[in-house]
Amino acid sequence: MNVEQIYKDASALLEGHFKLSSGNHSKYYLQSAKVLEDPKTAKLLADALAVQIKESGIKIDAVCSPALGGLIAGFALATALDVRFIFAERVDGEMSIRRGFEVKPGETYLICEDIITTGGSALEAAKQIKLAGGEVVAYAALANRGFCVRNGVQGEPKSNCKLPCDVPLFALADFTFEMYSPEDCPMCKDGSVAYKPGSRGN
Ligand code: ZN
Numbered sequence: 001m002n003v004e005q006i007y008k009d010a011s012a013l014l015e016g017h018f019k020l021s022s023g024n025h026s027k028y029y030l031q032s033a034k035v036l037e038d039p040k041t042a043k044l045l046a047d048a049l050a051v052q053i054k055e056s057g058i059k060i061d062a063v064c065s066p067a068l069g070g071l072i073a074g075f076a077l078a079t080a081l082d083v084r085f086i087f088a089e090r091v092d093g094e095m096s097i098r099r100g101f102e103v104k105p106g107e108t109y110l111i112c113e114d115i116i117t118t119g120g121s122a123l124e125a126a127k128q129i130k131l132a133g134g135e136v137v138a139y140a141a142l143a144n145r146g147f148c149v150r151n152g153v154q155g156e157p158k159s160n161c162k163l164p165c166d167v168p169l170f171a172l173a174d175f176t177f178e179m180y181s182p183e184d185c186p187m188c189k190d191g192s193v194a195y196k197p198g199s200r201g202n
Pocket of ligand 1: 017025026182185186187188189193194
């Protein structure tokens with residue numbers, strides 16, 4: 001499965017000159033919501049991810065996603081794994097589990113995002129699951145931005161990866177893009193101006 005091509009076909013992998021939320025500049029920008037707007041594509045990706053997870057033999061009782069980014073990927077993955085799906089959401093900046101969702105003691109959870117960058121939100125959702133008595137046995141995302149190391153790939157995580165090393169991360173692809181500080185950005189040096197996706201209402 002060529003995940004990069006699927007993203008390109010859905011106009012979810014944008015090429016240009018982007019200002020990321022970190023303040024760095026990049027030639028590429030990922031808009032996962034675009035790839036998931038077609039339920040058939042969401043199912044295709046989630047099914048492929050579920051195959052990897054099932055092959056690992058790790059028993060998953062439920063999937064939990066941090067809202068908003070992880071909701072569709074998490075729901076599609078839970079459908080493919082035939083397990084429950086719940087989500088965590090931020091309230092006044094703090095991740096919490098609401099809406100009557102119940103985490104039973106000893107239940108095993110997979111935390112699912114659309115894309116894992118440093119894994120910060122996924123880790124916050126995991127903490128809430130653990131506080132409620134659940135056990136986090138895996139992380140998953142459609143794609144990994146290359147700061148953390150996904151299952152089956154050799155390498156050391158970058159220092160800004162927040163996910164624990166002893167819990168596997170499942171992902172379909174690595175999207176490792178070069179990022180530049182504004183001072184060192186070659187596109188800025190060529191005179192182009194970085195664009196911040198989302199700043200025009202999308
Ligand atoms: Zn730039």
